[in-house]
Amino acid sequence: MAGSLLQPLTRRTSDIVRVVVATVVLVAVVVTSLVTRGEWEALERSVSDIVGVLSPGVSNVVYIVYGVSILALPFTILIGLIGARRWKLLGGFVAAAFLAAFALSISGTGLSAPNWHIDESTRIDTLLSQFLDDPRWIAIVAAVLTVSGPGLPTKWRRTWWTLLLAFIPIHLVVSTVVPARSLLGLVVGWLTGAVVVWVVGTPALEVPLASAVRVLDRRGISVTSFTVLSPAGRGPLVLSAASDDATPEVVVELYGLNQRSGGALSQGWRVATFRPSETAPLHASLQRAVEHRALMSIAIGDLALAASTPLAVASLERGWMLYAHSAARGELLEPERGSDVHAVWRSLGELHSRQISHGDLRAAELRVSEGTATFDGFGAAELGATDAQLQSDVAQLLLTTAAIYGDGPSVTAAVDTLGEDVVLAASGRLTRAAIPRRVRSAVPEAKKVMTTVRDTVLDRTGATSITTEKVTRFTRNQIIQLVLLFALVYVAYPFFSAVPTFVTELGSIDWRWAAAGLAVSALTYVGAAAALWACASGLVSFKNLTIMQVANTFAATTTPAGVGGLALSVRFLQKGGLGVTRATAAVALQQSMQVITHVTLLVLFSVVAGTSAELTKFVPDPTVLYLISGVALGVLGTVLFVPTLRRWLRTAVRPQLAEVTRDLLELARDPRRFLLIVLGCGATTLGAAFALWVSIEAFGGGTTFVTVTVVTMIGGTLASAAPTPGGVGAVEAALIGGLAAFGLPASIAVPSVLLYRVLTCWLPVFLGWPTLRWLGKKEMI
Incomplete structure (x- = not known):
């Protein structure tokens, strides 16, 4: 294995979202508790009167059964971590428990130590009450469950979270603790665990390379080593798979939990800020998004315009997705080969004639092989594209080719291939809002290039002005x-x-x-x-x-x-x-x-x-x-x-x-x-x-x-x-x-x-x- 698989903290989207949501919930709990402090005791008395059908004996049984379960929960997880020798996760477990207890021990007079005395209890229900009536314990349990949850089996994780959330309603029936304190302990523990998960990491961050090797082996690709081409960040973890035989180079893209959450946030942002015609249909899951990319690669490959061929799509353990394809064929665009600009525009015209848009026309996604331009990527491609998506393609390619070949040759090739009306209409999208950021970031001085391209389009078409296309729901x-x-x-x-x-x-x-x-x-x-x-x-x-x-x-x-x-x-x-x-x-x-x-x-x-x-x-x-x-x-x-x-x-x-x-x-x-x-x-x-x-x-x-x-x-x-x-x-x-x-x-x-x-x-x-x-x-x- 060559290269680092670690994902930087700033790119752990799921962990960051968890911390933000936990912080918002904590603020909401604190504010509502301060505003409605006098109502909590009245609420508890009212609920107790309603559900007061339980006899004292039955209440004690409920209290004991639930108390034993909630008391044994963290120790069960602790023993499992030690048995599996997951020392890094064990460190996060201990850190989360300590920080959660410490956070709720701070008072106006200093630190308040827990009053947990096991040897002084004569009855099991009085022993349990020391823990159940102290919000620090519920914070500890919530923190350790948040940290270790991603490494637990799904069934056990859901069962224990259900048991933990039952802490509040059970207190209304069998305890004298104000529910607000229990809720505060639960949220503080969740936030503490979320912060520890973000810093320390979870098993979901561990890249399942062994599973990837087995999937590729079933496809007849024997892998001997991986080389990191692009670390996981805004996009997937991209690896180059090497083998001993004569198998061509295979590129493996691995999508983890953070790519899934980042993609969901990106889709949500586009839906909220862009007009419906500018937004592609939402993908219900990461698996559907990866499958869509592979299918679009197959469709464009049938037109002989795809630079790579999909080889495998599979779900891996811990929520990862694998997409393997052949290495891109052909050469990148170079200013020295001026004739390639016409080949690129001809290929885009062929793509659009089949009502297919690409959506990500950066220079890195364009290749030329034997006089024919081909495309790569396809993460934003659409079949049955709208006119808005087709115009966006033209605007993106105008920007990309102008940065490589100059605005004059680029506009001339576009007009000769697509016609003046199409190019003039698409030029209205040469704006910061209409051109995706990933495309603009790939072009030096993109704003200046867009301005010069618009001026060249006016000169080439003889138009007096270019109407700026409105792509967002709200203008400035x-x-x-x-x-x-x-x-x-x-x-x-x-x-x-x-x-x-x-x-x-x-x-x-x-x-x-x-x-x-x-x-x-x-x-x-x-x-x-x-x-x-x-x-x-x-x-x-x-x-x-x-x-x-x-x-x-x-x-x-x-x-x-x-x-x-x-x-x-x-x-x-x-x-x-x-x-x-x-x-x-x-x-x-x-x-x-x-x-x-x-x-x-x-x-x-x-x-x-x-x-x-x-x-x-x-x-x-x-x-x-x-x-x-x-x-x-x-x-x-x-x-x-x-x-x-x-x-x-x-x-x-x-x-x-x-x-x-x-x-x-x-x-x-x-x-x-x-x-x-x-x-x-x-x-x-x-x-x-x-x-x-x-x-x-x-x-x-x-x-x-x-x-x-x-x-x-x-x-x-x-x-x-x-x-x-x-x-x-x-x-x-x-x-x-x-x-x-x-x-x-x-x-x-x-x-x-x-x-x-x-x-x-x-x-x-x-x-x-x-x-x-x-x-x-x-x-x-």
């Missing part, structure tokens, strides 16, 4: 929208809690002022659109840009710091025809002008209001200001002294600031455009202030527009630093506090601010969700 935009929707529900919760108070105050509202506030709120979107339209030099539709501002409110409110709104604006400008740099610069310019206009108006209205003394109520405590200044200076010093951050400041931040400055200087030389941007930014700021003033008037008034403007700008600025999306909670608190500081009664300030937020935030947010989806359907974002 749908996932983002779902996250935003959950975020909206989260940030809206504080508003919902204030709804009853707000509804009560609506009885005194003047609806004419409320309607005026709604109209003013709508005009702020026109102002924001005008400013951004002027910053983009009028290169996009002003009407669509105004509609986008409504969706922008939704994106900005449901993401912290409003980054969603900025990203949406950049994306809209890109779709409108601007480049990435130009779109980013336009949004940055608009934001810069918004800040400058906001500060200018704040200073102007503060002077007009004559409230310099009152403005100190908005200034934080000096300690907070000192702390902020210290943090800012620390950040600045870190940036200046760390070379990486200094380089980032020079290469990333400085060019952006220089570009914004340049845009501002150019803007100053264009008065009409400059005036439009200033008016748009001013309309946004003053429109929000006017909406709040109108909301106050709707509930009776009591302050001036100048005062409200100062409160809106200062309160909004302070609340913009809040970590909550859209400043929810912080905006309301800042505005209510600001109005109270200027003498407005709380009975008017609170409902006024709530009405203002409904008009300027929540109503546009709920309208923004369908608007965002409409923009997506129209491909404007």
